[in-house]
Amino acid sequence: MRLRYLALALVLALRLAHGAETVQLATYYDYVPWFVPGQPSAGFNALLASKLNGMSGGRYHFESVYIPRRRLDVLLHEGKASIVVPWVHPRFFDDPGRTRYLWTAALMDDESLVVSSRAAPLEYDGPDSLRGKRFGAPSGHRFPDLDPLIAAGAITRIDVPQIKNALQMIVLNRRLDFTIVDRSTLDALRNDPFMDAALLHVASRPRTASYERSMLVPLDKPELYRFLQGAVDALRNDRNWLAPHRRSSEHQAAPADR
Known part of the structure; x- marks a missing residue:
């Protein structure tokens, strides 16, 4: 009898899984704490997908995926794929009026920081205070407040694969004067074995509130x-709910060759 009930439960589970709508929980952050390349169950995005799957009762199946920003913009514009983008703010997607997309309440709070080398520290006092500097930024990421100065040549933007590369270049005093990094990411990378956070300087004034x-x-x-x-x-x-992953992600590192 017990085996029969187990078999029925398995059949029901398979039916629910088969009938579930697959939703891509897409992040364009391919670094901790959001996503860990090669470790699909690690990072905030995977934890969120797991939580949502448990809450949906088989109605939805959320898959944690990494999609580069430019590709993600195309997919959202085409509207053909079932995609949700967590961990973002309306200004990241040119939607200050919240009219282009639907927006949930906050998953968490964060702030944007200006980070430079402790050997050549920069203090931030608005975009103009960064004139004449070399800025390392992940390819595809947007910075509306800095883009006019970049377009005018007042700030030199140097694209890097991911924010970790920019921080490493700053630590090694290679070509970059500063980068922009969110506090959540910086906290996760402090114990990265390939980066000495003690050699970084965080401006006393955040770039954003x-x-x-x-x-x-x-x-x-x-x-x-x-x-x-x-x-x-x-x-x-x-x-x-994020606490276990927040602690473990501090000890995760993306591959050194990325």
Whole structure:
């Protein structure tokens, strides 16, 4: 009898999985704490996918994936794939009025920092204070406040594969004067064996005030949005849901050759 019930439960689970709508939980951050290349179950994005799958009751199946920013913009514009983008803010997607996409409540708060070498520290006092400097930034990432100065040649932007590369170059005094990094990422990278955080200087004034990281949902997915909004409300009541991954991600490092 017990085996029969187990068999029925397995059949039901398979049916639910088969009928579930697959949703790509897409991040364009291919570094800790958000995503760990080669370790699909590690990082905040994978943890969020697992949490959402447990909450959906088989209605949705969320897959944690990395998609480069330029490709992600194309996919969102085409509207053909079922994609949700967590860990982002409306200004990252030119949507200050929140009219191009649906936006959930915040998953977490963060802030943007200006980081330079301790040997040549920079203090930040608005974009103009960065004139004449060399700026390392991950390819495809946007910085609306700095882009006019970059376009005018007042700031030299040097694209790097990921933020970790920019921080390493600053530590080694190679070609870069500063980079922009979020506090969540910097905290996760402090114990990276390939980077000595003691050689970095964080400007006393953040580039931005504290801001919310939410989930972007396409306008044509109102039912999915309602589910995600309820899920975020539940997660916000559990202040420690990220704590285990927050601690473990501090000891994760992306491959040195990336």
